Amino acid sequence: MATAVDSVGADAGDSADGGAEYERAFDAAVAADERIEPRDWMPDAYRATLVRQIAQHAHSEIIGMQPEANWITRAPSLRRKAILMAKVQDEAGHGLYLYSAAETLGTGRDELLDKLHSGRQKYSSIFNYPTLTWADVGAIGWLVDGAAITNQVPLCRCSYGPYARAMVRICKEESFHQRQGYELLLALSRGTPEQHAMAQDAVDRWWWPSLMMFGPPDTESQHSAQSMAWKIKRHSNDELRQRFVDICVPQAESLGLTLPDPDLRWNEERGQHDFGPIDWTEFRDVLAGNGPCNEERLTRRRRAHEEGAWVRESAAAHAAKHTTGETGATHG
């Protein structure tokens, strides 16, 4: 609870002095690592940044269902099919938590979905890459979920309470998904030569896009400084990217797979891995809508929404008819 903010007089915001007092209280709460809650005063820019970030996070969960759902009907064993279905279901659930968190900031899910569908809000660029083989499902679990966890664990301590709490729940499930992805790749790596090659090919295609998930380099990241000051973000893009590389290298070794970077090597002096340059042109292209699947992903999402309009309308009409409760939606 942001008690420092709560304690400011209720009408203090009406005067310029009062506004400044609110701001000081907010800054003090953030500095003291207190959580900001929905009814607390917060700077407009803080609110706007959070709406943007949480909404894009929610959109990523929803769009992120597509590349994996692409393999549900083709999963090669019933056990793997069950795991994949459960995972994609979790992602829809994460999307729902996150839209709820965003709604505490005074926006609505419908409005956010409209922004997604019209391209005014983005989702993670990683989901614009295609899943071409079954091994991609494993590579997404290991690398994409791994990168997401590296990014998201610090968000569990984010200054905005509803977001931080959503992240605690999400991170638990994500780390489960990540282990499943790793285990899937391990089974392939130790399988037939064809399976091993399939796993290596998937890692070769997903490695660099996963590194791009941490965002542009610190020198070009437009929101970073302010987000860190507000304790929405706790670490810079490059710090998190480095941490991820250092985690992945030994994991790749135990998987028996290589990472597609000839410059990747241990740097004794830094105590970290050096790695090769990221193709930021590709990153910007994908972000600008020109990645391999941008068009397909958005089109599919829009189509699901448009084709489902009559269902939502019918449910609303039914609810309106039966609000007095004589029959209807609450009966079993």
Place this chain on the structure above:
Amino acid sequence: MTTTPRSGTRAPSRDAVLTAAALALGDDALVLSHRLGEWVGHAPVLEEEVALSNIALDLLGQARVLLSMAGDEDELAFLREERAFRNLQLVEQPNGDFAHTIARQLYFSTYQYLLHTELAAGDGPLAPLAGKAVKEVAYHRDHAEQWTLRLGDGTDTGHTRMQRAVDALWRYTGEMFQPVEGLDVDWPDLETSWLERITQVLGRATLTVPGSPRTGAWAAGAGRQGLHTESFGRMLAEMQHLHRSHPGAAW
């Protein structure tokens, strides 16, 4: 390892009967689960992404237990040809629009609920499984009934589409009550209970109970004999292709 039951000259053993029954019910769950899995990423509202995949996952869980009673679950799922599958034709019907999916769910989950309730009350080898499944299926039936009401008694469009779906799938409902050997069930009684429940739900949803025959030109029970509809082969081709492309591989 036991695979598909073969019709032999000898009378089938008790094990063979159980295998055939487990296969019939396991195939129902497997095939419907697969169809629901096709919805993922296409649902009309996010809550339905969760609900449909949840139901699909329950059914897949049931299928795995049942197929494992009959043999190796993956061999049975991925290496049998279309003619060896014993599922009802109802569950293999394409998803169609949301109303078709809901009508299929309504018909099947009502049947499955009644069947599992009866099996769970008996002392047959499937009783423990049915006891667990009935809890899941109660939720599936509730989900289907709620949506039948929302679509049937919502907008005009919803009503028209729901009625169309209810009508279109009606002819696949007769085969559900063809006795499955090895299941100690009062089939005519099951059918009566099913019709009562369906009539009641459709009535509350302001829909008309179809007056058309409940079987198509195929004899009722065709699916149980391995006679399927055309779209089923394509569904299996998709489901099985990866597994079949890597003979003997472990996943």
